Amino acid sequence: MLSLSESLLNVEESRTMALSALIKKLKAEGKDVLSFSAGEPDFDTPEFIKKAAVKAIHANFTRYTANEGYPALLKAIVDKFAKDNDLNFEQKNILVSNGAKQSIYNVLMSVCNPGDEVIFQSPYWVSYPEMVKLAGANSVVIETTAEANFKITPEQLEKAITPKTKVFLFNTPSNPTGAVYSKDEILALAEVLKGKDIFIISDEIYEKIVFDNEKHFAIGSIEELREKTITVNGVSKAYAMTGWRIGYAAGNEKVIKLARNLQSHSTSNACSISQAAAVAALTQHSEEIEKMVVAFQKRRDFIVEELNRIEGIHCPKPTGAFYVFFDVSKFYGKTTDHIKITDSSSFCDYMLKEELVGLVPGIAFGNDDCVRMSYACSYEEIIDGINRITRGLKKLG
Ligand SMILES: Cc1ncc(COP(=O)(O)O)c(C=O)c1O
Secondary structure, three states: OOOOOHHHHOOOOOHHHHHHHHHHHHHHOOOOOEEOOOOOOOOOOOHHHHHHHHHHHHOOOOOOOOOOOOHHHHHHHHHHHHHHHOOOOOHHHEEEEOOHHHHHHHHHHHHOOOOOEEEEEEOOOOHHHHHHHHOOOEEEEEEOOOOOOOOOOHHHHHHHOOOOEEEEEEEOOOOOOOOOOOHHHHHHHHHHHOOOOOEEEEEOOOOOOEOOOOOOOOHHHOHHHHHHEEEEEEOOOOOOOHHHOOEEEEOOHHHHHHHHHHHHOOOOOOOHHHHHHHHHHHHOOOHHHHHHHHHHHHHHHHHHHHHHHOOOOEOOOOOEOOEEEEEOHHHOOOEOOOOEOOOHHHHHHHHHHHHOEEOEEHHHHOOOOEEEEEOOOOHHHHHHHHHHHHHHHHOOO
């Protein structure tokens, strides 16, 4: 019998991507589906970025670039880190990849050995546990609660560390909760990590999308952690460029060297035209980005208020990203003629089938009491969606 890769048979399909595909299919069939599953801004890529890409095409910047990214982009990334994050890198510390997703994967593959442990919190971004498996390592998940604003404490981190701990995978602002760690909270976590042989992979892809005067702080800028932190970022979320696929990792030269080697034998360089567009995004100041963040903040205020009006729902107010993550477990055990709601998946199935509302089950992020709702959509859609959710909940006995 032909057999398949044991390690890949163990890896689950990305649930968020599968759900997006299902929603697209329903829409193509003519169904009036409202999707709140998007992991991407609904804004268009700003004009000045698109122009840079068109210019690159006309200049025939269409060939392979250096595997790690072309020099102008490496320089733009070095400058960005110095300006925004107090992180001082040289070009040899940087690797540009096909999205931050590939950056994280490359780095995990570069530092993990079989049996190593990777610590991260729940709720977590869907891909973390699967990437850890792909790297042959084991996930150690720290649970958090809405009461704790979905953040871990230094005590929890300390407890999770074992002699096998290789990586602390950290994400602020967070997908799916929108939680943002303050500088003081990060300094407290750093106290636990100082002096330990543990790499930190810091996923800062939502850095620019923070509200209420919250400030993003990069854990890698803490002196004692500089050598062991790999900071990951990209242009997908901040510049509405998800389809362009540009992300980057920066840090310890030895780790980046291995990650570069891995990429050189898998995908080679990220798309040359997208790289040229990313240079424009990172080097030209644009008010469009600030406007987008202001729009997200207003929508956040609106959606949190509206959701909290629904009996049985309590929605915490996030301070970053473009998601709300709220508990729906009060509705578990309820039924209609044909469906019994028992968990976050059956809750979302019900909302999709009954009300044509696409929400992402919290179980995809390691929390089965909650669902994630993205507000990267219009007010009309939010209002319509909340009406549908309210109606759907009323039908439950
Ligand atoms: C927390 C987090 N990290 C990384 C990524 C990857 O982003 P990209 O590969 O588009 O750069 C995402 C995308 O949804 C994310 O939510």
